[in-house]
Amino acid sequence: MGIEVVVEGLTKSFGEQSIWQDVTLTLPAGEVSVMLGPSGTGKTVFLKSLIGLLKPEKGRVLINGVDMVNSPERDIYETRKLFGLMFQDGALFGSMSLFDNIAFPLREHTRKKESEIRRIVMERIEVVGLLGAEGKLPGEISGGMRKRAGLARALVLDPQIILCDEPDSGLDPVRTAYLSQLLIDLNAQIDATMLIVTHNLDIAATVPDNMGMLFRRELVTFGPREVLLTSEEPVVAQFLDGRREGPIGMSEEKDAATLAAEAGAAGTTPSRPRRIVPQLEPSPGLPPRRAVARRRERVMSMIDQLPPAARSALREADARNAGAPTLPMPAAGSGA
């Protein structure tokens, strides 16, 4: 099973530039989480901080008792082996075949025999649907195939935590839908803890168990997907609706005067009613995701503390889950 990642009070700046402060969240073991946020809010910096490649000034990132911020470099290096990383561009070596690219971490970090490496690489190539393309160079395949190759490479060391930085960038909507399914299938197969950074609203709506959002140097929210998807927090609503009106500006946050002017012109672009689409299920023939039962138990234990809209959405999702007992109703008078 994947490993829980506990982030406590994380604060990062570069010189005078504060990136985010006091970020606290837990990536539950084996569940899929998504981090949203406008460009430049420090999502990639956050991923790099989780693996100890960047050093926040304050806070802790606890993985199996190792603090990826403050522990000795030797412990951080060892713990980093638990991660699989998928970068935006696939980060493949252009002069190596896909096979050699995917085999690279095994040749670099293990002493496995070539026959064993071949077995593992071909297995991962099959998981991401690239059988037959293993002899090609990255320049000879499409962007979507390069992404999948990057994902296969992230998988060869049997990671327990997978970080994906904008896995959809440059993909068309159909390829993005396939990728979303692949991420869920992967979670069903290996039960790893996954964190996906994305701007893509379809991925956000259909893939994760949990969602968070970074904005204005803070974590606006993090929790079960239903909380963010039903949130009326202006920045969350603007992002999910893809509207211009709201606190997010083109190149930076809007100033108070612009926001006030927009408020005066309220109603020019009414926000659309938001509908929560069901989360993706693993493809037929795959085992159910073990995270589902764990998450259900976790969410049930906190349901009374969630906003009413999120509670209703959770109950609806639960009712769809045929055969399972429904979540408890919120206490009378709690506003749901």
Ligand SMILES: Nc1ncnc2c1ncn2[C@@H]1O[C@H](COP(=O)(O)OP(=O)(O)OP(=O)(O)O)[C@@H](O)[C@H]1O
């Ligand atoms: N090594 C670094 N040194 C100095 N500044 C950096 C460094 N890495 C990132 N930054 C700055 O941190 C800020 C956040 O960058 P980051 O790439 O994490 O944003 P992001 O939310 O991932 O953006 P996008 O969605 O556009 O990819 C940017 O202003 C960037 O210039």
